[in-house]
Every structure is written in structure tokens, then in C-alpha cells.
Amino acid sequence: MKPRWMCGAVVAVAWAGSATASEMVTATLVGGSRVTAPLLRRNDDGVVLDLGFDVLQIPAKKLLDVRSEESAVPADGDHEHDIFRTARLEAREVPELVKRFGEAVVMVRNPGGLGTGFLISRDGHLVTNYHVVENNTRLQVTLFRKTDKGFEKNEFRKVRIVALQPLRDLAILQLDPDETQGKLPEPVVLNDRDDLRVGDLVFAIGNPAGLERSVTQGIVSSTTRTIDQMRLIQTDAAINPGNSGGPIFNARGEVVAVACAGAAVFEGLAFGIPANELIDFLVHRDTYPYDESQPQNGVTYLPPPFQPGLPAEGVKSLIPTP
Template identity: 35%
Template sequence: MSDRSLFLSLFVALTVITGLLGFYQYSSFENIRETQAAQYQAFQQSLQKTQGEIQAEIAAVNDELKSLLDVRTSALEQEFSGKVSTVERVVNQTRKESERNIDVLSSQLEKIEQSSSEKIATLEDQLKSVRVTNKDFSAIIKDIIKAVVSVKTDTGIGSGVLVDSRGYVLTNYHVIRGAAKAAIITFDNQAHPVKLVGIHEATDLAVLQIGDGGDFTALDFEDRESRIEVGAKVIAVGNPGGLEFSVTEGIISSAKRKINEVLYVQHDVPINPGNSGGPLVNIQGNIVGINTQKRSGFEGIGFAIHAEVADQVAREIILKATAGS
């Protein structure tokens, strides 16, 4: 065989071997690629499955957490609501107890104030009695005189006493009988118009009212018989002889003297024209009678319409006058 033939044979053999090697390599590469593709697909499927399982577990955990959270929230809300109710109940109980305590304290304070006021009033009365006994009524005259008035008419002059702070004045009927004009002069020397409210001829009493109204100082009637007794000191305040707001002193001679079925207090206080209708006052500053007359021809015998009678007549006249208002 020549060299040329040998070379060709070797070339062909080398080409075949190279082709076989190339085919083998290609086949191996394809197998590897297919294997890798299958593995990748399997990995993706496994990953997707794992991802789905994880998501399902997460969802389950979320649901469980949400359920636990709802349960816990509900429990906390119930617990909080219960505590709020308890606090509200305690607050309400405390408020009610405080209100009760305040009511009790207020009641106690009112009782203390009332008791203190009563004690102070009693002490003031006692002090007035002591001062009056020692100083001849000078301690209370300034208070009494504020309630005493002059009743001036076109026929004469008399006295009166304020028995109601609304301006009602009690006097003798004979002081204003037949008068066409009248006026009230108060302690401060102020003149006021006056109107007739009512009369009681049997007791010689009349009630007038200061026409322009106002808030006046008034005297109370004595309602204790023990203070209207024989020997008790009294004063008469009025206008004797036209002298404004004069005061005369004496004692009670008879606590209950009936004359013509009318009850009087007999006393020895000098009674002069102008005293009629003025008050007879005891050391407590209360009215024991309304001075009305003097026994002619005798000194030291005067009469005042008893406080019991005067009070009743005044109340009836005022009540009748105000019944329709």
C-alpha cells in the first residue's frame, strides 16, 4: 500500500472516530440537559408544593392567631367592661354616700344654726332684760321706737304701732273716727300716705296701712301670760300732748281686767292725749296692750287693750283685707 492510501485510510478513520466522539459528546450533553431540565422541573414543582404548604401553614397560623386575638380581645373587653362597671358602681355608691353625708351634715348644721340662733335670741332677751332692769328700758327703746308711728288727722293726733312689716299699723278707732284726711309719721320723721284697712268698734281698734308700702320694722305681740303679770315693768310709747315719740314707764296693776266684755291690761303708766293707739311694751320688747283710755279723775289708772285681743283683731282685719290678693 502506498503512502497516499495509508494517509487516506488514517484520515477516514480519524474522521469516523472524531464523528463518533462528537456524537457521543452531543448525546451525553443532551442527556445531561434533559436530566437537568427534569431536575429543574422537579425542583420547581417541589418548590411550588413547599411554597403552597408554607402559605397554608402561614394562613393557618394567621387564622389561629386571629382567633386567639379575638378571644383575648373579647376577654379583655369583658374584663375592662366589668372593671368599668365596678368603678362606676363604686363611684355611684361613693357619690350617694357623699350626698347622704352632705345631707346629714347640712341637717346637723341647720340644727346647730337653729339651736345657736335660739340660744343667741334667748341670750339677747336675757341681756335685754338685765340691761332694761338696770337702765330703765333704755337698751330696747331704740328698737321699739322704730315700730311706733304718729297718726295725724284733720281732727287730731294719736299714736299707732306697726304690727306687720308690710306697713300695717294698729291704732285706736277713735283716733281716726270722722277724719277726712290722715297721714302716718314714722320715727325718722317721714310722712306717709295712709289708707284705712278695717275697724273693730267693739274693741275701739282700727288697722291702717302705709300707702306707699315698703319693708318696715314691726313689733310682736306678747304670747306668754307669764310676761303679762302684776308688777311687771312696762312702757308706753306715743305722742302725749303732741310730743312725738315720748316714753313713759310704769307697772302692770292688773293683768286681765274686763270692761264692757273687752279684756284690758290695767297699768299706772301716765296716759295723756296723743298716747291713744300706742303700744304698751314689756321688757322683752313685745306688745302687751294697745293704750286706749285713762280713768277720769284718777291718777295712775290707765288701760290698754290686752295683747291677746289686739292680736286677734289685727290678724282678722289683715287676713280679710288680703284674702283676695
């Protein structure tokens, strides 16, 4: 009996005859479920696994990962990198990932509006968009902590601006340890492998229009979208004003992008700054220190002293005049 592909579902059909020895693989499905079995076939449509008396067909859009048992890479433990951490986590259901990392997502307020941010260290460092804090020095961060009676708001008003990168629309803030008293939730984990693929499941947590802790889900539409000379991740997960600066997670719960823009007139069109750009900013943050005398920018770029062809005042031109 020939295997049949059914769109949008994982199905098993009877397989006549005995299967030959095949490569043993572990298939991770969207949502975190795993199946380990001999691999009969793999192509752009998906995979076919031998379960003995049955054959399991898994469509490509339901697959998160397929790895050989011999070369399978296990989930790595946390790798500390100064003020942030990276790891390869196990795939899980989205509600479980939201429960684990949702408390690390905060609301960032300035006198003129609000955005989202997320904790990256136990020392109170957090990331948001530059445009969320642009031209503001008085910031307030709201943390949402799970209690027996629901979520409790913790307000922090002593917020220090650590570094700004306006060209990448990124900012690093830090909460005051006297206010936090070491009582911060688990920080997020950053993805440093740059392995995001078109079609991968992603979800965002943020505060669109001030609606706290909103979760939206979608897929990756493009990993190489370029806008204003910036490489961005495109997704159809809903990103609205207030989501700016919030994390975009993959199906493992790793931050793969920082939400930065959504189209006001189109649905399913949103963008995020890739995690590798964020990591580069974090590693080289000393290059973009915040200067209180220049609150609009972490780095001051001086204009050239004169335009080409026009000598500066008081300098004799070496170019002969006709």
C-alpha cells in the same frame, strides 16, 4: 348667819356652812341682768341663791323671771304670722328697748286730732285705736327716723284703712308702698303667750298732747280689769290723750297691750287692750273689712225687721187676739 331681806335692793350676805346640792336656776332681774346659781330658797318674798362663799337675796319686785337650767326656755326667733310677728325676746334695759323699737311708733293724725300707732310689718301695716280714726278717711302718719342730727320726720299722706273693730277699739292701717319705698324701721314684736303678771314692769311710747316720742314707765296693776264688758290691762304708767293706739311693752320689748285710755282726774290709772285681743283681730281681720260707704264702721249691723210681739207690716199675726 341668817339671810336678811332688804326692800328695793339686791344684796349679798355671808353664808356660814356649806350648801347642799341645789337646783341650778337663772334669775333675770328687772332691767335684763341675769344671775345663774344654785337655788336655796324661793317664796313670795323672792329667791335666795348660793354664790359659794356668799348668799344672794333678790326681792320679788326686782325679779323678772326665774327658770331652771334644765327647763329654761331660750329666747325664740321671730315667728312670722302674715302681717305681724311674735317672739320671745331677751330682757333688756328700757333705754335699749326704746332704741330698738322706738322708731316703729308713729303719730296718726286726722283733721280733728291725733293719736299714736305702731308698725307691725315691713309692708307698712300699723295698728292704732278705732277712736283715733273714727269717722275719718283722710289720715296722715308721721314716722320718726334716727339720723346723725337727731330725729327726722317722714310724713305719709296715702294711708289706707284696712280693717276696723269698733267693739274692741282697734284699727289696722297701711302705708302706701310708693311713699315708703321700702324704707321702714323694724316692726314691733307681739307677745302671744298671755304671760303678763301683776307687778311686771311695762313702758309705753306715744305722743301725749302731741309731745312726740314720749316714754313712760310703770307696772301692771291688774290683768283682768273689766270695763264696759271689755277685758283690759291696768297700769300706772302715764297714758294721756295722744297716747291712744300706742304700744305698751314688757321688759323684753314685746307689745303686751295697746294703750286705749287714761283717767283725766286720777294719776296712775291707765288701760290697754291685751295683745291676745289684738292678735285675734289681726288673724280675723277679713271679718272687719273697711267699707268706704260706711266710714264709721267696718261692719254694718242691720236692725231686726220687727220687735218681738209686733208683727211686721203686711204680715198676718199667727197669735190669736182676745
